[in-house]
Each structure stands twice: as C-alpha cells, then as structure tokens.
Amino acid sequence: MIELDGVSRLYDGVAAVEGLNLRIERGEICVIVGTSGCGKSTTLRLLNRLIDCSSGSIRIDGEDIAAMDVKLLRRRMGYAIQSTGLFPHWTVARNIGVVPQLLKWPAARIEARVRELLELLGLPHADFAHKFPSQLSGGQAQRVGVARALAGDPEILLMDEPFGALDPITRDSLQNELLRIQAQIHKTIVFVTHDIDEALKLASRIVVMDKGRIVQHDTPTRLLEQPANAFVEHLLGQGEQGLKRASLQRVGAHMLALQGPPPACSVGVTDSLRQALSLMLWHRTGELCVRDEQGNPVGLLPIAALLRGPDA
Ligand SMILES: Nc1ncnc2c1ncn2[C@@H]1O[C@H](COP(=O)(O)OP(=O)(O)O)[C@@H](O)[C@H]1O
Ligand SMILES: [Mg+2]
Structure with a gap:
C-alpha cells in the first residue's frame, strides 16, 4: 500500500x-x-x-x-x-x-x-x-x-x-x-x-x-x-x-493436554511465556495449569514446553 x-x-x-x-x-x-x-x-x-x-x-x-x-x-x-x-x-x-x-x-x-x-x-x-x-x-x-x-x-x-x-x-x-x-x-x-x-x-x-x-x-x-x-x-x-521472544509467544501455543489433577498454580491461555516463566520462578514450580478466560482448566504447561517451538 x-x-x-x-x-x-x-x-x-x-x-x-x-x-x-x-x-x-x-x-x-x-x-x-x-x-x-x-x-x-x-x-x-x-x-x-x-x-x-x-x-x-x-x-x-x-x-x-x-x-x-x-x-x-x-x-x-x-x-x-x-x-x-x-x-x-x-x-x-x-x-x-x-x-x-x-x-x-x-x-x-x-x-x-x-x-x-x-x-x-x-x-x-x-x-x-x-x-x-x-x-x-x-x-x-x-x-x-x-x-x-x-x-x-x-x-x-x-x-x-x-x-x-x-x-x-x-x-x-x-x-x-x-x-x-x-x-x-x-x-x-x-x-x-x-x-x-x-x-x-x-x-x-x-x-x-x-x-x-x-x-x-x-x-x-x-x-x-x-x-x-x-x-x-x-x-x-x-x-x-x-x-x-518469550513475551511474544502465547501459553496456548505451547501447552500440552491435561492428564490427572491440575497443578495448583495457574496461568492464562493467552498469557505470554514470559509471564508463565515468571510464575514458575516465583512459585518454584516446574508446571502450571493453563486456564481459559472462564477459569476452566484447559491444559498443562511443563517448564520443558517453554523450550520447544510453538505448535504450528
Ligand atoms: N527542520 C529541520 N532542520 C534541520 N535539521 C533537521 C530538521 N528536522 C530534522 N532534522 C535533523 O534530521 C535528523 C533526523 O531527525 P528526526 O527525523 O526528527 O529524528 P527522530 O524522529 O528519529 O528523533 C536529525 O539529525 C535532526 O537534527
Ligand atoms: Mg522524532
């Protein structure tokens, strides 16, 4: 244009x-x-x-x-x-x-x-x-x-x-x-x-x-x-x-399917990986429960998922 x-x-x-x-x-x-x-x-x-x-x-x-x-x-x-x-x-x-x-x-x-x-x-x-x-x-x-x-x-x-x-x-x-x-x-x-x-x-x-x-x-x-x-x-x-780079990437593109009971600490599905990493460091945990805007658990974010490229 x-x-x-x-x-x-x-x-x-x-x-x-x-x-x-x-x-x-x-x-x-x-x-x-x-x-x-x-x-x-x-x-x-x-x-x-x-x-x-x-x-x-x-x-x-x-x-x-x-x-x-x-x-x-x-x-x-x-x-x-x-x-x-x-x-x-x-x-x-x-x-x-x-x-x-x-x-x-x-x-x-x-x-x-x-x-x-x-x-x-x-x-x-x-x-x-x-x-x-x-x-x-x-x-x-x-x-x-x-x-x-x-x-x-x-x-x-x-x-x-x-x-x-x-x-x-x-x-x-x-x-x-x-x-x-x-x-x-x-x-x-x-x-x-x-x-x-x-x-x-x-x-x-x-x-x-x-x-x-x-x-x-x-x-x-x-x-x-x-x-x-x-x-x-x-x-x-x-x-x-x-x-x-982590602040440009969304949790939703990196999460895995939730199996078993959700972890105690949560992150929003549209939050950035930078926010997720900060929560992990703060709560000293290697995995977060991913929740949608209504607060329903929709996935699991293990710390290793931060190292993978986003899903296509
Ligand atoms: N009206 C002007 N007369 C003389 N020099 C100008 C004038 N406007 C801008 N310049 C010069 O052009 C260069 C780029 O300015 P500018 O585009 O305003 O930079 P920026 O917006 O990136 O800070 C600077 O060196 C500035 O001093
Ligand atoms: Mg200027």
Missing part, C-alpha cells in the same frame, strides 16, 4: 534520511524504531508531505504522492503525535470533530462519529465530550488525540511516539487499546517509537533505523532471532532476547 523508493531528505546538504526503500502492506502495523535523531519523524513527515523528498519517490496504492493534491493526501492519513496538538480552548468533542468539519459533514453525522470514537477509545461521551484538554490526564489526552486522528476515517494512521510521554502503566494500557482497536478497524498504521519493547509488542513488522538509514525490516520474531548487525543487537538489549 505504501512504497518508498530511494527516498532521501537533506537539510543544508546533510541527509536526515537516506536511500529509504520500504514496502508497507495494507492493514499492518509497521513500527519504525531507532534512537533519537535517526530520522523516524522525518520519515513520517515525508509520508504526509509535511516535508518533501529531496530525491526518490513515495507511492500510495501505486500513485506518486508528489503528484497528489496535498489536502486530499492528508485526508487519507490520520496523524497522532506525542504532544497531542489538541486545541486548548476547544472541547474534546470539537477537537475530535475538526477533520469531519473540514470535510463538511452534516452536524448530525459529526456528532455520531464523535460518540462512536469516544466509545471506541473507552471515554464515556457524557463524561468527556464537554471537557477541555486541560481537564484531561495525559492518557486521556492521548486517547482524544488518537480519536481525532481517526475521525475522518482515514485509510492510514501515522503515529509519532504517541505514548512517549506517558507513565509505563498508562502506556501499556494504551498499547493494548491500540491493538484492540486495530483488530476492529484494520487501518494501515505507521507507528514511530524509540522503545524497542513497544515496537516488539505492537508491530506486524519492524523497521530499524540508524543514522538516517534502514538497517533491518523484519517481523518481531525474525528481528530477535536474526538481528542484522551489532546495532540491532544492542537495541534489543544483549542477553534479554530470550525473554523478549
């Missing part, structure tokens, strides 16, 4: 990004990760033409964006950023409705869309529609920022470190929300972060950037198993790769 071909952008003769070649598929969450200054934000801004390429080209559905009307291009893309960019003197409802307003939707349709998005983001309309940005917590403001980016029903969502300023717990819950929402709306999402754990959790595929260049483009599992170079290894945190 999105293709970059030899894309570079110079500032005063110095490349902020250089020779980017990339294909992003429809409906995936592509996460761009790298240290500060490596060119992540520049790459996003090139996509919605907040800035133009110095050389190379970007196509969306096969069409060169340089030839598109920039307003029409931006309508196809929602944009959510860390500072939210909410208008402080406008209510939450008006902030979310800004793009539908520009698109001249009838008032009733805007109102319905605002209600729908507040509900999708877990913000009850009665409590939040009439609040002002200063009356929101950081996490709530980010939810409103995401709702606003989705308001015009764009095909593509660009997100630049949207959860970067949040505390770890709020951040974790917004990441979960994003995954839940994406399972309903199936947008093409390009998400920028400097946090490798956030990238591993959210991405269908990860683009690692270093000094303005793409050094690896792979699934989270492939990235962990075959880091392209020492920089990627360092980013993954040497020595922690095993735990990171």
